[in-house]
Amino acid sequence: MKREKLNIILFLIPLLFMGFVQVSFAQRKQTFTVVIDAGHGGKDPGALGSISKEKDVALSVAKKLGEKINATHSDVKVIYTRTTDKFIALDERPKIANKANAQLFISLHCNALDRRKTSPQGVETYILGLHRSQDNLEVAKRENSVIVYEDNYETKYQGFNPKEPESYIIFEFMSNKFLEQSLNFASLTQHELINGAKRTNRNVRQAGFLVLRETGMPSVLIELGYITNRDEERYLNSSHGQNTITNSILKAFTKYKTEFDKRNGYVVSSENNVAATSDTESILDLSIEYKVQFMTAAKLFNPNSISFKGLMPVEYYKDGNLYKYTYGSSTNEKEILLLLNKVKPKFKDAFIVEFQNGIRIK
Ligand SMILES: [Zn+2]
Known part of the structure; x- marks a missing residue:
């Protein structure tokens, strides 16, 4: 009898250790996946500036942001919807994020206005919803219009006409269970881009973006600036500009991730904090x-x-x-x-x- 008990204990001891080992590994395991979506690509150039195309700015910023997240968050997996200049159908982008069971989707774009000389500047961070202003609708119309590059877009997007305001009614009756967290990340991002990167504030906004509609996770679309504004286009193409912008988004991401970890009971790994404080532009404030x-x-x-x-x-x-x-x-x-x-x-x-x-x- 006694011997049996001893056997059980001897059998349990290694299990306990395995348990401990697993816990400590779990803390370093990748517990968070972020999908970084560089807008447009390939035959779809996006908006055109005088020296650059939206697709190239978006890709460059996406890669920089991904590299920075990788360098400072060992528990985060970064997935890109594209890393080269290739065309990706709009509905493929959320599919990539859903397949990866991602926790956050960040779509990167540049704003544009046709009247080049009077183009405003500044950043807008969008979450999904029905537009409350004509401006917001215009941005969504422009970004959604890329579906015409796709074959059978009418059947694929169930008759959605990106240019017709009536099509956007669908966004009014959508229940979006990720609204709160999307708004939270959008507010953090906008805050950092305004206070950290000192960009002109064009606010957190809502509009009906098809790319955000199918994502099963909090998601935002950032209009990084106006490619049709000469000064801002130059800034968006400079390595200083891209570094400042990505540092700000990284800072927002770090705050969001810290809150996520707390909510989910993950131990905030000290490794991230060390990385943050050793960085010259301190990530944790x-x-x-x-x-x-x-x-x-x-x-x-x-x-x-x-x-x-x-x-x-x-x-x-x-x-x-x-x-x-x-x-x-x-x-x-x-x-x-x-x-x-x-x-x-x-x-x-x-x-x-x-x-x-x-x-x-x-
Ligand atoms: Zn775009």
């Missing part, structure tokens, strides 16, 4: 960031909801089941007081909250 909190609600509003009384861009964080909405961000106490004074006439109970690395601290 340890300084205190101030924001103006002006509203708490049980529901998630659209980024351009009238409930925000014109405040743009608005961010939020979750506290239990509540959404806490904030406006503005600064590491400077005086600057945030100025912003608070701007918000007070609209929301008299607004106050300042502190964040560190994207997490609210008391």
Whole structure:
């Protein structure tokens, strides 16, 4: 009898060790897959600038971003929809992400306006939804129009006509269970591109992009800047510009991934932190960031909801089941007081909250 027990214990001991070994490996295992989608490619050049094509800018930025994620996150698997100048059907892109069971889909594009001389500049980060403005619809129309390069696009996309506003009704009745996380990543990205890369803020927006429609994960489409604006086109083609932009998206990604790990109970590997602090442009920001909190609600509003009384861009964080909405961000106490004074006439109970690395601290 005793011997049997001993046998069982002797049998269990190696199992226990195997268990430990597996746990420690699990922490380093790739637990997160991100798909980086360089828009357009091959016969589809995307928008045309005066010295470059959208497809080339998107590919170059996509590769740089992927390299940076690989270099700083050993637990992240990076998958590209393309790494060369080749044509990929629009519906293939989400399929690649779905097949890989990815946790995040980032589509990279450049904005364009025909009236070259008056082209604006700035970044817009899109999540899926029905457009609330003509501008947003125009961007979605242009990006969706690439399906005409595909054979049988009418049957393939069930009669969707990218140029007809009526076609976009389908986006109104879509339930999107990834809206909240998509909006979260979009807000982090926009925030970093504005505050880190100092790009002109054209806000987080919603529109009906076919490429985002079929993805089974949080997904965003970033319009990195206007290729039809001379200065911005030059910036988008420079290695300085591309490095600054990708550093900012990487910073947003790192924050998003840290939140993801916390939610899923993964141990934040110290390896990432070391990589972050040894990088010259520190990836994890340890300084205190101030924001103006002006509203708490049980529901998630659209980024351009009238409930925000014109405040743009608005961010939020979750506290239990509540959404806490904030406006503005600064590491400077005086600057945030100025912003608070701007918000007070609209929301008299607004106050300042502190964040560190994207997490609210008391
Ligand atoms: Zn595009």
